[in-house]
Amino acid sequence: MRKGREIYEEGDRVLVARGGDGGSPTNGFMPQLGEACTKLINPHIYKHHVKIIIKTISDVSLVGFPNAGKSTLLKAIARSRFKPRIAAYPFTTLSPLMGTLEYPDLRTISIVDLPGLIEMAHANRGLGHSFLRHVERTKILLIMIDVQGFQLDHKNPYRTPLETFLLLNKELELYDPLLVYKPAMVLINKMDTKNATAIYDRLVHDLQNIKDVLPTLPEEMRPKQLLQVQEIAGVSAKKNEKSVAYVKDRIRVLLDLYTDELCAENATDLATVDNSKDEKLFLNKLKEHNVKLV
Structure with missing residues (x-):
């Protein structure tokens, strides 16, 4: 299992899987009329099993x-x-x-x-x-x-x-x-x-x-x-x-x-000190x- 990032503060973000293309007739969504209808969606599907571990933060x-x-x-x-x-x-x-x-x-x-x-x-x-x-x-x-x-x-x-x-x-x-x-x-x-x-x-x-x-x-x-x-x-x-x-x-x-x-x-x-080295x-x-x- 590959180890991911840790989140320390509210607002921190981690990319788990990249999103696919927007809606199209191929995937059952109803897009606006125009050139987008003729384009194929990204055929690659990103699928992961993610384990989220919660660590209590206390003094x-x-x-x-x-x-x-x-x-x-x-x-x-x-x-x-x-x-x-x-x-x-x-x-x-x-x-x-x-x-x-x-x-x-x-x-x-x-x-x-x-x-x-x-x-x-x-x-x-x-x-x-x-x-x-x-x-x-x-x-x-x-x-x-x-x-x-x-x-x-x-x-x-x-x-x-x-x-x-x-x-x-x-x-x-x-x-x-x-x-x-x-x-x-x-x-x-x-x-x-x-x-x-x-x-x-x-x-x-x-x-x-x-x-x-x-x-x-x-x-x-x-x-x-x-x-x-x-x-x-x-x-x-x-x-x-x-x-x-x-x-x-x-x-x-x-x-x-x-x-x-x-x-x-x-x-x-x-300039060189960060909280991870406390x-x-x-x-x-x-x-x-x-x-x-x-």
Whole structure:
């Protein structure tokens, strides 16, 4: 299948098939009298099967394994015309849900809650491609992790919070290597559960020293390129409104940083910069500033 063009803005047009000649007696239309009646229509018929793929455009994408609390967070911080389905079992979200963060100064930020990913999502397991494609056009990633770890079912292995982070990192990388260069915030959810504080402290320590920790883990869990994590925060999306408000504020700060970096780059050379290179530009700025976990 030949890959076509992408459409980014309203008014963009793509030629799928060239139109035929105008009406004539040959094709059953009723043309005006004159010379056109004597001309044969174009005998070539252009026929294609076209697959249209819709990719959600949002400022922020919530990414995580099933039952991490993404829908609960969306319901807590955003206004949405969709009603998230929330339950204590995986796969309650079956399609991307859009919401809007609203601030007192009337600033709005769009956020999308993606259905839970599973291991091998990059290979389209569990409809992974249908979900991951919506991350391609987002500006920042919110990586949602259950502080108690994750196990899909009794047939699949239990994953610690650290393993969860690394496996999500690898799924994004294997689907599209550019995704890991988007700025990311890691949210450790369910901080109201047993031993959550101790687990959180250990996870933050491991993430801050991730280069030393990686060699101790199985090779299949090691991504080639780590996510560009700007901040790690603990949150209880269900029970702690203060932590939810903090996340909402930090999303805005991180998004503003992303925008400022791109504006600075664009101002240096307006003639050569175009929006399709945003991620590469941000990557260069990250390297220049030597961004580390905070």
